[in-house]
Amino acid sequence: MNIRVFPFAHIRGGTVLKKLSLLSNRPQLPTWFVVGCVVALWFGVAAYVHAQPSTGEEPRGIGTTGQSTPYDTSLTRELSQRSLESSVLLERPIDPALYQLGPNDQLTIMLTVSKPIQYEVVVAPDGKLIIPGVGAIDVRNRSLAESETLIQQAVARVYRDPLVAVSLRRMRQFKVSVIGAVRRTGMVVATPATRVSEIIDLAGGASTRASKRNVEIIRNGNIIPVDLMPFYAYGDLPSNPTVRGGDVVKVGVQDQHNIIIISGGVQRPGEFTWNKGDSVSTLIRYAFGFTVDARQDSIEVVKVDEVGNIRERLFLNATPDGQIVGDLPLEIGDQVFVRQKKNYFVPSRVVVWGEVKYPGYYSIEPHSTRLREVIQRAGGFTREASLADAVLIRRRLIEQDPEYGRIAQIDPDQRTPQETEYFRVKNRELQRPGILTVDFNKLMNNDESENLALQHDDSIFVPLVRGFVKVSGKVKNPGNISYTPNYKFRDYIQLAGGYGWNADEGEEKVIKGRTGETFLADNEEDYTIESGDAIFIPEKTEGEFWKGFATAVTIVAQVATIIAVVVGLLNSNNNSN
Structure with missing residues (x-):
């Protein structure tokens, strides 16, 4: 054989x-x-x-809580999508004298000779546009106004006494690179009207260690420094320039040794990256101005030497309109302290917003006025109110943990296992900072254990009843599914068309809309699916x-x-x- x-x-x-x-x-x-x-x-x-089965990562947040955490990748995707959608929206009309044409710009050209003729033309990759019967016109590095003149001259060589009108129909799109302290480095799509702040949003937003004052545009080998703080503080548009095709936007990291500090009677006390040209007045503007109890006649400036020792104390005054008399330049390490009026009376109040009949601010007696009373003063709930999702937020509890802040400044690859675990646990806690546990259904049924005493600056939010469960990930028809009591997670997956290709069955997650807690879907004894919850079906990892x-x-x-x-x-x- x-x-x-x-x-x-x-x-x-x-x-x-x-x-x-x-x-x-x-x-x-x-x-x-x-x-x-x-x-x-x-x-x-x-x-x-x-x-x-898959051994990949857990889903990093579905965005049901609306909180931004270092692991919330869905939020960064949503932010990028919104920024991309807004890239075609203009903050003001295009200036024809400033707008430079480039490849893929779309123009509408109207010629009136014996009868009107309209052409829709696109600038070619070599910078030329072609008008039928007229020819090619080079508009490279030309403004829209200059290009219109060139088009008029070219048409006049073919037609006698023509009337020519040129308008920009659609701006071109191009790619810009984003590197540095952003959530997602890489390429993003932009237009000539897209500003640096929008580019950062398209990259998922700045990271926790980013410096808004240490941004650079790298263009044709040249570095253009960008300080976004004036834009964020008081809307200074020249501080937030537009980008061009091929630009590289680099977001720097905040240097803890290159800071200036402001505290006391300002709206936003804190640390700011020092830049050349900073002064007491600019720092106060970056802190959003004085508070109502600020003593504008007693602004202390502390100057320090290279090792941090105090070498000089100066006192400045401000005019009634906030102008600093004898404004001083600041150097690295300088501190500004605005004293506050002693025993200055600030009326205690809370804010009620969302699905109540009369949202707004309401005065209270701290530790005496109770939750139900304020709800009643706000006219009660509307018919669309979701009492199950209503929350009481105590702003005074929202404080930055110094240890968390310290670890956040450390590169993830250099953290100890203990620091990594602490940071992970703290991130979960910070997803809903300051929120007090209140059952509003029991509250309105006269359960006094839920009728908490209020404090100044508390916030009561009553959302709209959602009536759906969000199903996302690897299903055939992801989206919002109408909520049905007693339905299990597999019922909602079935309503979403069933599992999609390469779905990681057995690793489904249920995310509670009210608390942000995440459960393995198979552990059904640990949770109950409610309106507003989310179900996430991950994809098997490529490996x-x-x-x-x-x-x-x-x-x-x-x-x-x-x-x-x-x-x-x-x-x-x-x-x-």
């Missing part, structure tokens, strides 16, 4: 097909058998890969997919080889008989 045995170690998908093709040339092995083996191989691969694919190919190839050997033996026996 002439039996050929193929070593399993050298059999892979392509080799198996070769061997099967060779066998198919033998009369003993029908063609239908070869085709059957190939079909079985691919079905086996698909079944094996689909059945593999697991290809690992499963390779394993499946090997297994099916070996099975196909065994079948070929057995058939060869049977055919040989038949021939010998």
Whole structure:
């Protein structure tokens, strides 16, 4: 007998097909058998890969709580999408004298000779636009106004006494690179009207360590420094320039040794990156101005030396309109302290907003006025109010943990295991900072244990009843599904069309809309799905997919080889008989 045995170690998908093709040339092995083996191989691969579990990461937040955390990738995607949608919106009309045309700009050209003729033309990649019957016009590095003049001259060479009108129909889009302290570095799509702050938003926003004052545009090898603080503080547009195609936007990290500090009677006390030209007046503007109890006649400026020792104390005054008399330049490490009026009376109040009849501010007696009374003064809830999702926020509890702030400044790769665990746990706590646990349904049914005493600056928010459960991830039809009491997570997945391709079954997550807590969906004893919750179905990681694919190919190839050997033996026996 002439039996050929193929070593399993050298059999892979392509080799198996070769061997099967060779066998198919033998009369003993029908063609239908070869085709059957190939079909079985691919079905086996698909079944094996689909059945593999995933060891990938958990979903990093669904965005149901609306909180921004370092792990909330869905929020950064939403922010990027909104920024992209707004990129076609203009803050003001385009100035034809300043707007430079470039490839893919779309123009509308209206010619009036014997009768009106309208052309829609696009600037070509080489900077030229072509008008039928007129020819090509080079508009590279030309403003819209200059280009209109060139077009008029070109048309006048063809037609007698023409009337020409040119307008920008659609701005071009181009790519800009974003690097540095942003959530997602890489390329983003922009237009000539897109500003640096929008580019940062398109990259998912600045990271916690980013400095708004240390931004650079790298353009044709030149570095253009950008200080966004004047834009964020008082809307100074020149401080937030637009970008061009091929720009690289670099967001720097805040240097803790290059700061100036302001505290006391200002709206936003804190640390700011020092830049050349900073003064007492600019720092107060960056802190959003004085508070109502600020003593504007007693502004203390403390100047320090290189090692932090106080070398000088100065006192300045401000005019009634906030202008600093004898404004001083600041240097690295300088501190500004605005004294506050002693025993200055600030009326205590809370804010009620959302689904109440009369939202707004309400005066209270701290530690005496209670929650139900304020709800009643606000006219009670509307019919669309979701009492299950209503919250009481105590702003005084929203304080930055110094240890959390310290760890946040450390590169993740350099944190100790203890620091990493502390940072992770604290992040979960900070998803809903300052929120007090209140059951508003029990509150309105006269349960006094829920009728908490209020404090100054408390905030009561009553959201609109959502009436749906959000299903996202690897399902066929992701979206909002109408809430049905007693439905399980698999019911909602079924309503969303079932699992999609490469869904990681068994790793589904349920995210509570009210608390932000995340549960493994299979642990149904730990939670109950309510209106406003979210269900996330992750995708198998790419590494697991290809690992499963390779394993499946090997297994099916070996099975196909065994079948070929057995058939060869049977055919040989038949021939010998």
